[in-house]
Amino acid sequence: MSDNIKVSVRLRKPLERESAERVIAQVVSENLIKVEQRAKREETRNFEFDLCCTYSESLEEDQAQLYEQLARDYLLHALDGYNTCIFAYGQTGSGKSHTMTGSAELPGIVPRMCQELFEVREMYESSDDQASTQFKIRCSYLEIYNETVRDLLGANKCRIRERADKTTFVEGLQEFEVNSVDEILDYLRQGSERKTVGATLVNEQSSRSHTIFTINVEQKENSPLGHVLERRSSIRLIDLAGSERANASGATGERLKEGSNINKSLSTLGRVIAMLAKKKQPRLIPYRDAALTWVLKESLGGNSKTCMIACVSPCDFEETMSTLRYATLARSVKTFAQLNTQETVDGKVQMLAMRQQLDELQGALSRVGDQRLVREQMEKIKLTNQFLEARIERERRAAVDYYSQYAQASSERDNLVQVLSSIVSSLQSFDGGKIRESLVALKQRSEEIGKQLEADHLEIRGAIEACPSIDLQ
Ligand SMILES: Nc1ncnc2c1ncn2[C@@H]1O[C@H](COP(=O)(O)OP(=O)(O)OP(=O)(O)O)[C@@H](O)[C@H]1O
Numbered sequence: 444m445s446d447n448i449k450v451s452v453r454l455r456k457p458l459e460r461e462s463a464e465r466v467i468a469q470v471v472s473e474n475l476i477k478v479e480q481r482a483k484r485e486e487t488r489n490f491e492f493d494l495c496c497t498y499s500e501s502l503e504e505d506q507a508q509l510y511e512q513l514a515r516d517y518l519l520h521a522l523d524g525y526n527t528c529i530f531a532y533g534q535t536g537s538g539k540s541h542t543m544t545g546s547a548e549l550p551g552i553v554p555r556m557c558q559e560l561f562e563v564r565e566m567y568e569s570s571d572d573q574a575s576t577q578f579k580i581r582c583s584y585l586e587i588y589n590e591t592v593r594d595l596l597g598a599n600k601c602r603i604r605e606r607a608d609k610t611t612f613v614e615g616l617q618e619f620e621v622n623s624v625d626e627i628l629d630y631l632r633q634g635s636e637r638k639t640v641g642a643t644l645v646n647e648q649s650s651r652s653h654t655i656f657t658i659n660v661e662q663k664e665n666s667p668l669g670h671v672l673e674r675r676s677s678i679r680l681i682d683l684a685g686s687e688r689a690n691a692s693g694a695t696g697e698r699l700k701e702g703s704n705i706n707k708s709l710s711t712l713g714r715v716i717a718m719l720a721k722k723k724q725p726r727l728i729p730y731r732d733a734a735l736t737w738v739l740k741e742s743l744g745g746n747s748k749t750c751m752i753a754c755v756s757p758c759d760f761e762e763t764m765s766t767l768r769y770a771t772l773a774r775s776v777k778t779f780a781q782l783n784t785q786e787t788v789d790g791k792v793q794m795l796a797m798r799q800q801l802d803e804l805q806g807a808l809s810r811v812g813d814q815r816l817v818r819e820q821m822e823k824i825k826l827t828n829q830f831l832e833a834r835i836e837r838e839r840r841a842a843v844d845y846y847s848q849y850a851q852a853s854s855e856r857d858n859l860v861q862v863l864s865s866i867v868s869s870l871q872s873f874d875g876g877k878i879r880e881s882l883v884a885l886k887q888r889s890e891e892i893g894k895q896l897e898a899d900h901l902e903i904r905g906a907i908e909a910c911p912s913i914d915l916q
Contacts, residue, residue, distance in 0.1 A: 451752050454755055455756055472495070476492065514529060530752070532769065537685065561580075587708065639651045659675075674783065746779060748778065846903060
């Protein structure tokens with residue numbers, strides 16, 4: 444996914460030596476900085492950035508706030524598995540080293556990020572969570588001085604090389620595994636002591652080189668089911684040498700040569716940024732024209748989430764304007780950060796874990812299943828009982844009905860047979876043909892009814908006897 448380079452501005456607090464000068468820049472809001480030309484109030488320019496930071500009474504709070512508002516996100520991206528890069532750009536003496544490294548009393552972004560990275564590591568590694576994470580943290584520190592790469596922690600000769608996939612790396616640069624915040628801060632201190640500094644008119648401790656402190660983080664997350672998720676990321680923290688005008692910095696001799704090399708690499712950086720910022724990019728971006736852009740190839744237009752901090756001095760109109768124009772251009776540059784993750788499966792661990800989980804699940808299932816089955820069966824039995832009770836009651840009532848009807852019908856039949864028999868015997872002496880015929884038919888019919896009643900009676904009796912719950916009394 445593409446992402447624009449995030450650009451923030453940090454306005455330095457006026458120094459004592461600037462107390463007589465007029466402040467020309469002012470942070471108006473979180474995203475807006477205003478610059479005014481000396482003596483020409485009408486020449487005011489507003490610049491918009493992703494974040495604009497000013498200064499307060501407390502230098503300590505300013506340092507902490509900058510880390511929290513801006514830099515912490517890049518640690519979090521790195522923990523997700525993205526390569527990240529923060530670089531400080533600005534004229535000499537504008538506060539780049541103060542922002543990136545700071546001092547023991549006023550630590551900058553690099554030591555704060557190291558501190559927090561180890562806090563996160565401790566938190567993950569001591570967590571009771573079943574998914575454990577192991578960290579491997581390594582660091583390296585280099586400087587680019589007069590167009591050559593120098594290892595600030597090792598003694599090897601370094602060379603910038605290109606891999607087959609067109610990414611670049613520094614051959615010979617030593618990396619050190621670190622296991623505590625003290626260890627990594629020690630490397631940072633050792634390297635900073637070795638970096639090339641010199642006094643200029645603008646800054647007594649002016650960085651004469653570009654420095655890159657890189658933290659490589661490897662995380663291995665082991666899930667209880669044997670999945671291993673590996674995340675790899677590199678965090679590049681860059682303190683660029685200051686852009687400067689030779690007459691303003693008062694440089695001569697060696698300082699002047701350094702200055703022209705610094706300016707050469709920064710102007711190449713500017714050209715690369717300008718080309719990357721174009722909607723239709725040229726096919727050839729001049730990364731190779733300077734050691735700085737060649738090393739930073741991935742961070743500028745490739746696989747990285749990148750942030751530029753444009754440091755500006757509060758009293759220098761020309762330099763501040765130039766820095767802010769440069770920074771505005773950088774805002775249009777897109778990078779293409781990808782998650783550097785890889786998922787593997789440890790078959791043996793997975794088998795064991797799955798078997799164990801299966802046993803647990805089966806146990807749990809049978810417990811849950813047993814209870815549910817018993818409940819369901821009981822419900823069924825209850826329903827069947829109710830149903831059977833209702834049926835028995837209905838049959839009982841029907842049987843009682845039938846039986847009383849039968850008793851009544853059979854007594855009527857007996858009466859009828861008796862009446863008919865007496866009529867038949869008293870009429871036998873008469874030869875009344877038609878009367879006799881009807882009487883015989885009547886008798887036959889009554890016998891048929893009698894037989895039918897007898898059959899019904901037997902059937903009902905049988906049904907009632909098969910149903911012991913019915914008491915006919
Ligand atoms: N935000 C700030 N608030 C107060 N003082 C600051 C701030 N930023 C920088 N300074 C002070 O300004 C001076 C110059 O700062 P710093 O050395 O960081 O500048 P730089 O941009 O790294 O310069 P160079 O490019 O020459 O190395 C230092 O004394 C530093 O303590």
